[in-house]
Amino acid sequence: MPVGDIKAAAKRKAKEKVVKTAKRKITRASGNNSGGGGRSRKKGSKLPIILLIILVIVGIGVAWHFGFLDGFFESGGEAQPPAVVAVDGQLEMHFIDVGQADGVLIITDGGTMLIDAGDHRGSGQRLVNYIQDLGITELTYVIGTHPHADHIGGMHIVLDTFDIGTLLLPPVSHTTQVYERMITAIENNNVNTRVAMVGDVIHIGDAVFTILHPNDEDHWGLNCWSVSVRMAFGETSLVVTGDAERPAEMAMLESGQYLSADILRVGHHGSRTSTSQEFFDAVSPSIAVIQVGEGNRYNHPHDCVMERLSDAGVRIYRNDHHGDIIITSDGRNLDVRTAR
Ligand SMILES: [Zn+2]
Numbered sequence: 001m002p003v004g005d006i007k008a009a010a011k012r013k014a015k016e017k018v019v020k021t022a023k024r025k026i027t028r029a030s031g032n033n034s035g036g037g038g039r040s041r042k043k044g045s046k047l048p049i050i051l052l053i054i055l056v057i058v059g060i061g062v063a064w065h066f067g068f069l070d071g072f073f074e075s076g077g078e079a080q081p082p083a084v085v086a087v088d089g090q091l092e093m094h095f096i097d098v099g100q101a102d103g104v105l106i107i108t109d110g111g112t113m114l115i116d117a118g119d120h121r122g123s124g125q126r127l128v129n130y131i132q133d134l135g136i137t138e139l140t141y142v143i144g145t146h147p148h149a150d151h152i153g154g155m156h157i158v159l160d161t162f163d164i165g166t167l168l169l170p171p172v173s174h175t176t177q178v179y180e181r182m183i184t185a186i187e188n189n190n191v192n193t194r195v196a197m198v199g200d201v202i203h204i205g206d207a208v209f210t211i212l213h214p215n216d217e218d219h220w221g222l223n224c225w226s227v228s229v230r231m232a233f234g235e236t237s238l239v240v241t242g243d244a245e246r247p248a249e250m251a252m253l254e255s256g257q258y259l260s261a262d263i264l265r266v267g268h269h270g271s272r273t274s275t276s277q278e279f280f281d282a283v284s285p286s287i288a289v290i291q292v293g294e295g296n297r298y299n300h301p302h303d304c305v306m307e308r309l310s311d312a313g314v315r316i317y318r319n320d321h322h323g324d325i326i327i328t329s330d331g332r333n334l335d336v337r338t339a340r
Pocket of ligand 1: 101268
């Protein structure tokens with residue numbers, strides 16, 4: 001998308017400029033320290049130049065040691081938090097128990113957002129029943145994070161059942177029956193469909209959704225195309241990354257976007273391919289939700305991810321242990337309820 005391209009290019013340029021300015025400043029400051037020597041040096045005398053070089057190296061070393069360069073040379077994570085928007089009422093996040101699959105429903109005063117639709121083996125139907133039981137007939141936005149069956153398996157039922165405002169998809173396709181069924185349902189129901197791209201911002205009621213990924217680069221494997229989103233409601237926030245793996249997490253970090261959130265819907269069902277230390281540190285959640293099926297054949301969630309979460313003192317909720325997980329926000333406080 002052109003807007004995304006322009007923004008990304010602008011950010012890259014701005015970062016390059018900051019680094020260059022920083023280097024220039026350090027060089028100039030060190031040069032001033034040896035200023036007199038520099039001006040009075042005789043032609044052919046190499047001593048002042050060597051001194052200058054030593055001073056520059058020492059200067060950079062000292063600045064590095066004391067962390068003065070952190071903002072200039074780190075690849076991301078220094079993003080400023082977006083302004084907090086005052087909110088009315090409450091927002092509900094439903095992490096629906098869809099077994100070894102994903103499905104997150106967010107309900108605001110101004111509409112709804114569904115991220116993924118359960119699988120094709122019955123949990124998609126369960127997700128649809130769950131949403132219908134809440135009295136919902138219209139979904140303002142639906143995201144199919146990526147074309148794997150445990151994310152879009154139930155999408156055709158969702159599209160056939162509810163009035164859909166906009167369906168957001170990544171710019172990749174698949175060759176499976178599950179994917180074809182979704183495409184047929186899009187056509188049959190004439191669903192307004194758009195490609196999601198980093199930098200897109202969606203307002204639903206007082207909730208602000210920022211698309212963190214994908215960017216316009218090529219990604220290996222469908223997981224790394226996962227549409228990822230940060231939702232902010234007042235002072236509270238949630239990050240959902242589909243099955244985005246480490247390379248995609250690194251791309252989000254390098255994009256310089258603000259990733260910090262109270263709740264992390266743990267990527268890729270708690271697989272070791274995701275929730276890298278760097279990404280986890282940037283999100284720095286207090287609550288983690290893992291959408292995972294009991295006794296799944298992948299052994300999700302993996303021990304190293306569970307250790308990472310518990311070492312950081314994060315409160316962990318899992319669909320296989322807790323059933324449906326509902327987190328309510330009033331814009332300031334979070335309240336967690338679970339089915340069991
Ligand atoms: Zn998955």
